[in-house]
Amino acid sequence: MHSEILLPPDLLERLSGVRSVGAITGAGVSAESGIPTYRGRGGIYDDPEAGDRTVEALSGHTLRDDPDRTWRAVAELGRHAEHAEPGAGHRALSGIEARVERFVLLTQNVDGLHQLAGTRNVIDIHGSVFATVCMGCRATDRISRAALATLERSPRCESCGGTVRPDVVLFGEMLPMDKIERILLELVGDPPDLLIVAGTSALFPYITDPVMSAIRRGRITVEVNPERTNLSREVAFALSGTAGEYLPAIESALPDAAGH
Ligand code: OAD
Numbered sequence: 001m002h003s004e005i006l007l008p009p010d011l012l013e014r015l016s017g018v019r020s021v022g023a024i025t026g027a028g029v030s031a032e033s034g035i036p037t038y039r040g041r042g043g044i045y046d047d048p049e050a051g052d053r054t055v056e057a058l059s060g061h062t063l064r065d066d067p068d069r070t071w072r073a074v075a076e077l078g079r080h081a082e083h084a085e086p087g088a089g090h091r092a093l094s095g096i097e098a099r100v101e102r103f104v105l106l107t108q109n110v111d112g113l114h115q116l117a118g119t120r121n122v123i124d125i126h127g128s129v130f131a132t133v134c135m136g137c138r139a140t141d142r143i144s145r146a147a148l149a150t151l152e153r154s155p156r157c158e159s160c161g162g163t164v165r166p167d168v169v170l171f172g173e174m175l176p177m178d179k180i181e182r183i184l185l186e187l188v189g190d191p192p193d194l195l196i197v198a199g200t201s202a203l204f205p206y207i208t209d210p211v212m213s214a215i216r217r218g219r220i221t222v223e224v225n226p227e228r229t230n231l232s233r234e235v236a237f238a239l240s241g242t243a244g245e246y247l248p249a250i251e252s253a254l255p256d257a258a259g260h
Contacts (some may be wrong), residue, residue, distance in 0.1 A: 007239075016255055018100065021096050021193070022186070022194070028040065035084055035113075054073055070154075080111075087244050095251045103121055106183060110124070123183060126169045127168035130145065183206055187214075195210065196222045198225065202230060202231045225240070
């Protein structure tokens with residue numbers, strides 16, 4: 001597929017030798033699928049009071065005190081995601097995975113759209129709104145897009161009748177250790193030839209550390225974002241534009257090791 005967006009010539013030249021790719025994504029990649037971002041233009045913090053209410057509802061202490069309130073906020077996220085389809089950015093990343101020998105995608109998004117686009121090696125560091133864990137017996141389960149969208153109170157566990165929680169990292173909660181280990185292993189310790197960071201305000205160390213590690217080891221680092229972030233001046237190529245514009249252009253420019 002050919003896209004109209006032109007990549008810088010020195011990036012194009014360097015992409016021709018790429019065999020392994022890492023991608024780090026945030027809410028901006030799903031913005032084009034109609035899911036609001038947190039920060040940046042059009043994000044939920046555009047209205048600070050509404051933003052604070054959402055953050056409060058989506059926090060670990062609210063889950064303990066009033067799980068129905070947390071679930072109503074998760075259901076709201078689910079309503080945004082219910083009819084959302086993967087966009088050009090999600091599809092391009094899945095296409096890139098098929099082209100290279102090694103691929104890993106670290107996402108902060110909980111909407112499942114990368115997986116729906118077909119990407120296989122995903123570290124969903126903040127979990128998924130469609131996955132649940134029983135707070136009593138720890139049984140895991142899935143909740144359908146339609147069921148989540150209409151949910152008004154916390155579901156009960158089918159095995160033990162206990163209260164079920166969404167398998168997402170809520171505000172004020174720890175990140176899952178197994179996924180942190182995968183980030184250290186697959187991204188920080190052994191950075192891929194090309195690391196793309198797209199659609200994230202890049203505020204957390206588990207997002208910036210892999211990028212800084214890739215820079216130190218001389219890998220190609222590319223940011224895709226219409227706004228500047230604190231990584232823009234660090235990466236080799238800060239591309240000012242949307243995921244839907246630039247990720248397909250990067251996909252087209254990569255060599256196709258698998259012959260697609
Ligand atoms: P943010 O909402 O903080 O940032 C979204 C970024 O996407 C901004 O930098 C935008 O400029 C950019 N953006 C907007 N539209 C875009 C587009 N079409 N293409 C590319 N970029 C675009 O989202 P995250 O960085 O994902 O955590 O936020 C990280 C975490 O903050 C979330 O996962 C959430 C929140 O606290 C939890 O819920 C635990």
